[in-house]
Amino acid sequence: MPNIGNKQQRVDGPLKVSGQATYTADIASPFYHAYVLQSSIACGSIMELDTSAAEAFTGVKAIFTHKNLPERLKNMVDYTDPLSPPGTPFRPFYNDKILYNGQPIALVVAETFEQARYASRLIKVTYEQKEFKGSLEENLKNASADRAPEPASNRGDFEKAFKNSDVSITQEYRQSRNYHNPMEPHATSVVYKDDGSIVVYDKIQGVASSLKYLNGVFGLAADKVQVKSDFVGGAFGSGLRPQYQLFMATLASLELKHNVQMVMTRAQMFSFGYRPEVIHTMKLGCSKDGTLQALSHHTVGETSTFEDFNETIVDWSGLLYKCENVNLEYKLTPVQSYTPLDMRAPGGVSGVYALECAMDDLAHKAGIDPLEFRRKNYVDYDQNEDKPFTSKELRACYDRCEELFGWKNRKDKTTNESHVRTGFGMATGSWEALQQKASVSLTMDATGKFTLKCATADIGTGTYTVMSQIAADKLGVPLDHIDFKLGDTAFPDSPIEGGSWTVSSVGSAVAGVCKKFQYRIADVWKRKYPDYQDAAFEDITFEEGNLEYDSKSFSFTEIMQQASKEELSISHNEAPAEGQDTHSGYAHCCVMVEVSIDKELGVIKVPRITNVSAAGKIINPKTAENQLLGAMVWGLGMALREEGMVDTRYGRVMNANFAEYHIAVNADVHDVHTEFVEEKDDKVNPLGAKGVGELGIVGLASAISNAIFDATGKRLTKLPMLLDDVLEV
Numbered sequence: 045m046p047n048i049g050n051k052q053q054r055v056d057g058p059l060k061v062s063g064q065a066t067y068t069a070d071i072a073s074p075f076y077h078a079y080v081l082q083s084s085i086a087c088g089s090i091m092e093l094d095t096s097a098a099e100a101f102t103g104v105k106a107i108f109t110h111k112n113l114p115e116r117l118k119n120m121v122d123y124t125d126p127l128s129p130p131g132t133p134f135r136p137f138y139n140d141k142i143l144y145n146g147q148p149i150a151l152v153v154a155e156t157f158e159q160a161r162y163a164s165r166l167i168k169v170t171y172e173q174k175e176f177k178g179s180l181e182e183n184l185k186n187a188s189a190d191r192a193p194e195p196a197s198n199r200g201d202f203e204k205a206f207k208n209s210d211v212s213i214t215q216e217y218r219q220s221r222n223y224h225n226p227m228e229p230h231a232t233s234v235v236y237k238d239d240g241s242i243v244v245y246d247k248i249q250g251v252a253s254s255l256k257y258l259n260g261v262f263g264l265a266a267d268k269v270q271v272k273s274d275f276v277g278g279a280f281g282s283g284l285r286p287q288y289q290l291f292m293a294t295l296a297s298l299e300l301k302h303n304v305q306m307v308m309t310r311a312q313m314f315s316f317g318y319r320p321e322v323i324h325t326m327k328l329g330c331s332k333d334g335t336l337q338a339l340s341h342h343t344v345g346e347t348s349t350f351e352d353f354n355e356t357i358v359d360w361s362g363l364l365y366k367c368e369n370v371n372l373e374y375k376l377t378p379v380q381s382y383t384p385l386d387m388r389a390p391g392g393v394s395g396v397y398a399l400e401c402a403m404d405d406l407a408h409k410a411g412i413d414p415l416e417f418r419r420k421n422y423v424d425y426d427q428n429e430d431k432p433f434t435s436k437e438l439r440a441c442y443d444r445c446e447e448l449f450g451w452k453n454r455k456d457k458t459t460n461e462s463h464v465r466t467g468f469g470m471a472t473g474s475w476e477a478l479q480q481k482a483s484v485s486l487t488m489d490a491t492g493k494f495t496l497k498c499a500t501a502d503i504g505t506g507t508y509t510v511m512s513q514i515a516a517d518k519l520g521v522p523l524d525h526i527d528f529k530l531g532d533t534a535f536p537d538s539p540i541e542g543g544s545w546t547v548s549s550v551g552s553a554v555a556g557v558c559k560k561f562q563y564r565i566a567d568v569w570k571r572k573y574p575d576y577q578d579a580a581f582e583d584i585t586f587e588e589g590n591l592e593y594d595s596k597s598f599s600f601t602e603i604m605q606q607a608s609k610e611e612l613s614i615s616h617n618e619a620p621a622e623g624q625d626t627h628s629g630y631a632h633c634c635v636m637v638e639v640s641i642d643k644e645l646g647v648i649k650v651p652r653i654t655n656v657s658a659a660g661k662i663i664n665p666k667t668a669e670n671q672l673l674g675a676m677v678w679g680l681g682m683a684l685r686e687e688g689m690v691d692t693r694y695g696r697v698m699n700a701n702f703a704e705y706h707i708a709v710n711a712d713v714h715d716v717h718t719e720f721v722e723e724k725d726d727k728v729n730p731l732g733a734k735g736v737g738e739l740g741i742v743g744l745a746s747a748i749s750n751a752i753f754d755a756t757g758k759r760l761t762k763l764p765m766l767l768d769d770v771l772e773v
């Protein structure tokens with residue numbers, strides 16, 4: 045029975061539910077514990093830093109600050125990591141300058157976490173504060189296109205087409221800052237060995253990212269450091285770049301020659317990257333019959349004063365619908381804050397939010413059903429790059445979603461109880477289908493079991509499971525003959541697990557190494573049975589651990605008894621498919637939602653969300669559906685709950701906790717459903733599979749906004765949309 049396409053349970057599930065999966069903070073070793081003291085001002089310098097009382101406190105082993113950072117670290121060093129945006133990455137304890145509120149200014153290392161935390165409170169800090177402006181709004185006049193990458197080229201004559209449009213809208217949309225908040229906080233456990241080498245367990249979306257940072261900053265040669273990360277409790281982009289605890293725990297471990305662990309508190313999870321606040325200005329025009337004539341999307345986003353973090357935001361508006369006259373602009377504004385960070389579908393979530401709200405508004409003004417409006421402006425090639433798509437079954441998504449949700453007769457079902465208004469909204473979503481180069485090694489043992497290794501990650505997405513499924517099918521062995529290992533810099537290279545490209549990249553490499561191994565088995569078989577010398581590889585099948593030819597069956601183990609030790613191992617580097625250059629690869633979805641709003645209380649509920657996605661071959665419908673559902677729940681939270689609030693007087697996040705930073709919880713989530721349509725793709729990568737980790741969050745907030753309009757007649761043009769926004773409408 046094939047494994048690819050099966051709703052396979054997670055192979056790591058039993059370890060997780062029985063508590064045996066060891067996350068970074070679960071590593072058991074006699075550790076010293078590290079706790080960071082953070083700056084309470086946003087801009088200025090440290091005048092005095094008195095650590096004497098803290099040093100004298102029970103259990104305290106050392107305190108690190110800018111005053112005692114080892115010279116060798118100051119004189120190095122390359123603080124960049126694979127995901128560093130342009131600029132100068134933050135260097136902890138580098139000098140007395142304060143760049144943002146929450147900046148680590150002292151590291152206390154003690155025998156216990158509690159001792160370290162308490163001692164940090166005994167440090168006396170005197171600052172010299174400087175004037176600063178801590179919000180996007182206050183810094184808008186400094187917005188500059190020079191700091192941002194250029195968006196896709198403008199085309200046609202937007203101004204003229206906009207003026208000549210029969211129907212048009214001009215609207216500003218705003219999104220608040222969002223924080224990642226994975227369940228597992230960021231953590232690093234450094235195990236110090238007698239020979240001076242270290243094993244670093246890090247919460248990261250790719251161990252190579254941590255290794256590069258450690259190599260650069262601490263000058264650690266490859267044989268002096270190994271980074272491991274077996275399990276990751278969610279990350280969503282927060283683990284793309286190494287976070288400051290990696291620096292802290294490693295510094296302390298190397299200096300004290302001892303095991304050191306640092307685990308961030310939930311509050312500290314708000315002290316680094318975030319999805320930036322952005323302001324969009326949309327201008328859309330169409331003809332009476334609903335043909336899109338003109339589209340302009342201008343966005344300003346926040347970045348830090350030291351790095352130019354950027355996302356691909358406005359380009360989506362040049363891509364999703366057919367339009368001849370397009371004008372795109374993207375600007376960045378530095379604020380005194382830490383640098384923003386990619387968060388699930390970075391840029392896509394933001395750009396498509398504004399676009400899909402604007403499309404709904406325009407459809408309404410043109411008197412056309414929003415779904416029909418999108419069908420009318422469908423496009424089947426990439427206008428930004430003037431390329432065909434590898435595949436695009438979005439039309440099938442529209443059709444199936446319409447049917448599943450009951451879009452045509454949606455108003456019939458409306459109960460409209462006296463105190464509730466019901467509304468319906470929809471949106472399109474899309475995400476890139478990229479492939480990166482990746483390498484995998486494979487070894488067969490005497491019992492016919494296979495071990496595959498790759499430095500990739502499983503951030504909760506199901507990497508262990510789907511890679512095992514791919515390997516089982518591509519080798520022709522049962523699933524339990526596969527042991528897929530990941531999260532170790534000793535393993536062959538992998539891209540970071542991000543961008544929804546892991547199945548595409550690592551999965552294709554797994555398929556590649558398995559194919560190579562089948563050729564090898566066939567060679568050894570021919571050596572053993574010279575009668576079959578002329579057998580064509582195409583005529584051989586591999587099933588259940590057997591090579592089958594001409595109605596005869598030979599087990600892998602029996603054949604490979606003939607093999608040398610070297611022949612039992614193989615590795616493979618897979619480069620991106622040719623189609624990645626010649627074509628544009630995207631996954632697509634359609635999402636429809638129902639909202640109900642209490643007339644008197646303003647409470648907004650979302651009883652139904654239906655998503656239909658086209659994402660090429662679905663390797664595991666269960667884990668893929670799980671990805672979509674998680675993203676959809678997050679989209680709901682983004683629409684109605686999540687808001688990182690910065691106190692502009694201090695530049696400090698005010699709601700750095702789960703009591704006040706609201707995420708969607710069980711009580712918010714009702715009927716959430718997702719399905720996939722069939723999508724054949726022979727260009728995107730050898731598996732024909734597109735990633736689904738990010739797709740489901742794209743478009744969702746706009747669908748909810750559009751449904752709120754349908755229910756109330758009020759266009760809410762900011763996120764999150766709160767009950768006060770719909771009261772008295």
Ligand code: MOS
Pocket residue numbers: 249279280281282284386387388389390541542543544
């Ligand atoms: Mo994703 S934001 O590439 O982890």
